[in-house]
Amino acid sequence: MYQIIDINEDNLELYTSYLGEDLAENIGRSYYRGLVAVGDDGPQSGMVWLVKHLDEEADTESNIIWVRCDAKEAFDQMMEAYSERARSEDVVRSHVFIPVKGGKEMKAMLIEKGFNMRLSESDVVVVKLSELSEMPLMKKLKKAPIPDSIAPLNSLTLRTFRKGVSKCVMNGKYGLCEDLSELGIYWFEDEVSCVSSDDNGINGFFLFHLRPSGVMAVQLLVCLDNTFKTTLPFMMRQFVTAMEEKYGPDTLVELDRHNEQSLLLTEKLLPRGFGIPIYAGGRNE
Amino acid sequence: MIKVNKEQNGSELYISLEGILDTPATPALSDALEGCYSGLTKLVFDFKDLEYLTSAGLRVLLTAQQEMDDIEGEMIIKNVSDDIMEVFELTGFDDVLTFGE
Numbered sequence: 001m002y003q004i005i006d007i008n009e010d011n012l013e014l015y016t017s018y019l020g021e022d023l024a025e026n027i028g029r030s031y032y033r034g035l036v037a038v039g040d041d042g043p044q045s046g047m048v049w050l051v052k053h054l055d056e057e058a059d060t061e062s063n064i065i066w067v068r069c070d071a072k073e074a075f076d077q078m079m080e081a082y083s084e085r086a087r088s089e090d091v092v093r094s095h096v097f098i099p100v101k102g103g104k105e106m107k108a109m110l111i112e113k114g115f116n117m118r119l120s121e122s123d124v125v126v127v128k129l130s131e132l133s134e135m136p137l138m139k140k141l142k143k144a145p146i147p148d149s150i151a152p153l154n155s156l157t158l159r160t161f162r163k164g165v166s167k168c169v170m171n172g173k174y175g176l177c178e179d180l181s182e183l184g185i186y187w188f189e190d191e192v193s194c195v196s197s198d199d200n201g202i203n204g205f206f207l208f209h210l211r212p213s214g215v216m217a218v219q220l221l222v223c224l225d226n227t228f229k230t231t232l233p234f235m236m237r238q239f240v241t242a243m244e245e246k247y248g249p250d251t252l253v254e255l256d257r258h259n260e261q262s263l264l265l266t267e268k269l270l271p272r273g274f275g276i277p278i279y280a281g282g283r284n285e
Numbered sequence: 286m287i288k289v290n291k292e293q294n295g296s297e298l299y300i301s302l303e304g305i306l307d308t309p310a311t312p313a314l315s316d317a318l319e320g321c322y323s324g325l326t327k328l329v330f331d332f333k334d335l336e337y338l339t340s341a342g343l344r345v346l347l348t349a350q351q352e353m354d355d356i357e358g359e360m361i362i363k364n365v366s367d368d369i370m371e372v373f374e375l376t377g378f379d380d381v382l383t384f385g386e
Contacts, residue, residue, distance in 0.1 A: 101380045119351040119381065121344065274340040274376040277347065 002044060002074045004081040007034030018043040021212035023066055030179040035081055037074035044074035047082060051089055052178060062086055062285075064096040069109060079113050086285045093284050097122065100277040107279045115281035122275035123257045125266055126215075130249035132240050137269050141237040149197055150231070150238050153207070154190035161185050164195060164202030168222060175207065175220025176258050188219060192242040196223065196231045203227070206235040216243065217254040221262040232265050286310065288334075289317045296324055301331035306342035314345050322352045326359065329385070333364040343376060350381055361385040 007015050009028040015036050016024040026032045031054060037045040047067040053060050064082075069075035086094060096115055098106050099122075107117045132138060153161070165180055174180045189210045196204030204223035208216050223231045243251065257263040257275070266273055287310035288303040298321055306314065322328075328349065346362075353360040363385045365373070373379045 099377070101377055119347055119354065121347060274343050274378075276377045277381045 002037040002039050002071075002077050004078060005036050005038055006085075007036060007046075007048075015043060015046070018046055018068070019048065019066070022215070023048055025212060030182055033085065035078055035085070037071075037078040037081075039071065039074060044071035045069050045078045047078060049082075049094075050178065051091065054089065054178075059092040060090050062089075062091045062094040064094060067096065067098065067106060067110070069106060072109070075109060083285065091285045093282055095280070095282045097278050097280050100279060103279055110279075110281055114283040116283070117279045117281035120278050120280040122278045124275050125255045125257065125270060125273040126276065127253055127255065127270060127273065128249065129216075129240070129243050129247060129251040129253055132253060132269070133244060133249070135269055137233065138237065138240055141233055142241075144234075146238050146241070147234055150194055150204075150234055151197070152191055152238070152242060153185070153188055153193040153195060156185075156195060158185060160202065164205060167202060167224060168205060168220065171224060173220070173222045173224065173259070175205075175218075175222065176256055177219055180220065189216065191246055192216065192239055194235050194238045194242070196227075196235055198225075198227075204231050204235060206232075206239055208239070215252045215254055216247070218256050218258075218262070221265065222259065223261060228261055232261055233268075236265060236269065287313050289313050291317055293321075297327040297329065298325055299329045299331065301334065303334035305336050306338035306345070308339060308341040311341045311345050314342075315348075318345075318349055318352075322356055322358075325353070325356065328353055328358060328360045330360075330362045331364055332362060332366065332369060335366070335369065338369060338372065343372075343378060346378070346382065359383070 005011065007027050012024060012027050018036065019034065026048070027034050031051045032048065033051060034048045035046065036043040045068060047064060049062045049064040051060060051062055096110055100119070111117050168174070169181045177183055187209055188207045193207045195202050195206070203225050205220050207218070207220040209219050210216055221232070243253070255262065255266050257266050286304045287306055290301045290303070292299040300317065302314070304310065350360050361383050365384060373382065
């Protein structure tokens with residue numbers, strides 16, 4: 001028998017190495033949940049998921065973003081506990097995404113648990129800073145000056161930042177952060193993240209978070225008006241220039257094509273870019 | 286521009302590609318594969334004359350691999366150039382696909 005433990009900020013330190021730092025730092029955020037199944041030798045299975053649409057009219061769903069199994073029985077018990085947790089939050093459907101690399105066994109176990117797993121392409125494209133710098137579009141953008149309307153995040157007052165976030169939330173633009181309105185400005189790397197403004201205040205955000213592992217991960221990429229075709233590329237230019245000044249060429253940049261604008265920008269910037277192969281699956285709860 | 290050559294031998298389908306597998310070219314490959322999977326046990330791609338492929342080409346291969354997985358068939362890619370293998374390695378496709386001589 002294994003002990004099933006809900007991971008929270010109080011016990012996180014015990015399980016950080018099992019989850020990995022990049023994942024562990026999200027525990028404590030409103031929509032993140034984590035479970036471990038612990039035996040005599042420590043954690044033997046673990047999972048982290050995001051609850052989506054919890055406070056909205058749309059059906060509540062769950063995205064399982066990490067799952068690990070070191071003992072089948074632990075995994076089985078953990079998945080039972082997950083089902084209970086999902087039911088208690090009225091989750092209608094669960095989705096799971098695991099990398100193909102090393103994922104064949106987990107895929108089979110998830111199929112056993114009712115997930116229909118299929119090969120797919122992740123929304124996430126990972127690229128080195130040096131590759132971004134060398135892209136033809138980036139070289140072209142670097143020939144033009146950055147418009148005055150675009151500035152680094154650290155040039156903003158907290159008040160202006162919060163007003164901009166409110167605007168995004170009102171327009172349903174959360175990026176990868178369901179809890180965008182709760183996240184402080186400190187969550188974002190404020191020298192490389194940038195904003196675009198006009199007479200009405202902020203009209204665009206290019207927000208990145210520096211993970212503990214050193215990966216620079218996009219959090220929100222949006223332009224709220226019809227200038228996005230010019231604004232977004234120049235915000236990317238501002239981002240890359242700032243990155244080059246502060247970080248090494250081998251720094252990994254994670255671009256998640258989380259909305260149409262980020263998809264179009266990434267396709268334009270990285271025409272050969274491809275999301276990592278994943279197994280994606282879902283099941284009704 | 287792509288040239289797709291198909292050769293079926295019982296339950297085995299051989300497809301050789303000549304040219305570039307980019308966005309405009311992928312419909313030709315998708316069309317060639319459409320409806321072929323039923324009864325197939327093996328799908329072999331020959332990349333001897335394939336110069337280059339883009340993310341659009343990768344997507345077609347991903348779909349083909351999933352289709353073959355669904356019917357528990359085998360999909361193999363032969364004669365992959367070093368440049369194309371580099372693309373597969375960078376994108377993680379070397380974990381998805383099976384390569385042969």
